[in-house]
Amino acid sequence: MRSVLYAPLTTHLRSLRKLAASTHEAPPPFSSSLSSSYTLPPAIVLFTSGTTGKPKGVKLSLRSVLFQSFAKTCPPTSYAADTALYLNIPLCHVGGLISMLGIVLSSGSLILPPASTPTIPSPPPLPSPATNALAIVPSMLNQFPPQTPSNQNITLLLVGGSSLNPKSTAVAVSLFPNARIVQTYACTEAASSITFLPLPAPSNSPPNSIGNSYSRHIEVGIFSPTGSPLPNGEMGVIGTRGPHVMDGYVGCQPHLPSDFLLTSDLGYFHAPSSTFCFVGRASDTVRSGGETVVCAEVEREVIRCALDLGVRECASFGLEDPNTARGEVVCIAVVPSAGKLRLSDLKSVLKSRWGLAGYKRPRRFYQLDELPRNSSGKVVKDALRLKFGGRSRL
Numbered sequence: 001m002r003s004v005l006y007a008p009l010t011t012h013l014r015s016l017r018k019l020a021a022s023t024h025e026a027p028p029p030f031s032s033s034l035s036s037s038y039t040l041p042p043a044i045v046l047f048t049s050g051t052t053g054k055p056k057g058v059k060l061s062l063r064s065v066l067f068q069s070f071a072k073t074c075p076p077t078s079y080a081a082d083t084a085l086y087l088n089i090p091l092c093h094v095g096g097l098i099s100m101l102g103i104v105l106s107s108g109s110l111i112l113p114p115a116s117t118p119t120i121p122s123p124p125p126l127p128s129p130a131t132n133a134l135a136i137v138p139s140m141l142n143q144f145p146p147q148t149p150s151n152q153n154i155t156l157l158l159v160g161g162s163s164l165n166p167k168s169t170a171v172a173v174s175l176f177p178n179a180r181i182v183q184t185y186a187c188t189e190a191a192s193s194i195t196f197l198p199l200p201a202p203s204n205s206p207p208n209s210i211g212n213s214y215s216r217h218i219e220v221g222i223f224s225p226t227g228s229p230l231p232n233g234e235m236g237v238i239g240t241r242g243p244h245v246m247d248g249y250v251g252c253q254p255h256l257p258s259d260f261l262l263t264s265d266l267g268y269f270h271a272p273s274s275t276f277c278f279v280g281r282a283s284d285t286v287r288s289g290g291e292t293v294v295c296a297e298v299e300r301e302v303i304r305c306a307l308d309l310g311v312r313e314c315a316s317f318g319l320e321d322p323n324t325a326r327g328e329v330v331c332i333a334v335v336p337s338a339g340k341l342r343l344s345d346l347k348s349v350l351k352s353r354w355g356l357a358g359y360k361r362p363r364r365f366y367q368l369d370e371l372p373r374n375s376s377g378k379v380v381k382d383a384l385r386l387k388f389g390g391r392s393r394l
Contacts, residue, residue: 046094079108085109085156098192166303241258245261
């Protein structure tokens with residue numbers, strides 16, 4: 001096994017490093033020498049986060065791991081020898097792993113949290129003067145105390161796991177005034193980032209924009225559930241193809257490199273801003289009264305309507321409603337910025353300011369001190385369904 005895995009790795013590293021250094025194009029092209037990695041065993045198996053379903057084992061080849069690691073050394077992240085990255089993302093998750101390898105390949109410096117750091121991401125202590133880059137998830141920004149002083153040394157803030165809402169963005173700008181803020185859209189099956197969105201976003205881009213691919217070798221598109229391309233502006237499944245894509249799931253048929261990988265995410269392409277937009281997880285929906293409600297869309301609207309009420313974050317989910325013909329009812333769990341939030345005030349504000357269709361408005365309201373999260377900082381919706389409805393979808 002040692003000779004099978006490490007000899008090709010050395011060859012690929014040499015060719016990738018030479019091409020990246022000579023052309024400054026990122027990442028290197030999907031050449032025949034790289035495609036030979038399809039005949040090798042996977043370099044690593046990582047598991048999906050399992051926030052809306054059971055975790056799956058993802059087989060990532062040498063090709064996809066190296067490709068995405070070298071991509072981190074190029075715009076917009078541009079890891080380099082003078083990059084000192086504080087990585088507060090677990091290495092068992094693809095974002096943490098690829099960022100670590102990107103720093104190694106760029107000859108930069110990597111600072112890891114102490115061994116005593118909790119499994120669930122918590123806000124890191126503001127890094128020392130030696131640190132100039134920070135990789136986090138949005139929930140960490142919400143946990144910094146209001147009196148936390150700003151850090152002038154951070155020049156790159158890489159945000160993954162989910163999108164920043166307006167409140168989190170304001171916190172990031174306040175804490176790290178000199179930082180380039182780069183938001184990523186990624187998944188384990190793509191060995192990390194598919195698109196990037198440097199902030200502030202283009203003025204004509206929708207609030208749910210996730211940017212675009214920064215590599216001509218990473219194709220991104222919007223598809224029907226059967227794999228047919230959809231026109232601009234039409235919502236469908238986000239798909240991607242290229243050397244970054246997985247070899248397949250453990251115990252399932254291999255993924256062919258010629259095929260687009262259809263993610264479990266819904267989105268559309270916004271032509272005026274040339275950006276892709278994330279609507280929500282295809283599995284993170286509520287079926288209410290014959291209509292499909294995308295939970296992420298509800299969450300964005302609640303934050304927009306109730307920002308002045310002190311709603312720090314929220315999570316939408318569905319519960320069975322045996323007393324009506326709806327099937328499921330849209331629910332919202334909110335976390336206040338400080339102290340207690342009067343749910344009656346929230347209901348009133350949503351009723352008067354709601355900008356989406358009426359059937360998408362939450363009917364049940366819950367208040368929590370914190371949302372349940374996994375080790376990558378993502379909200380575990382099934383934990384909310386179990387807590388408030390006593391039933392799981394898994």
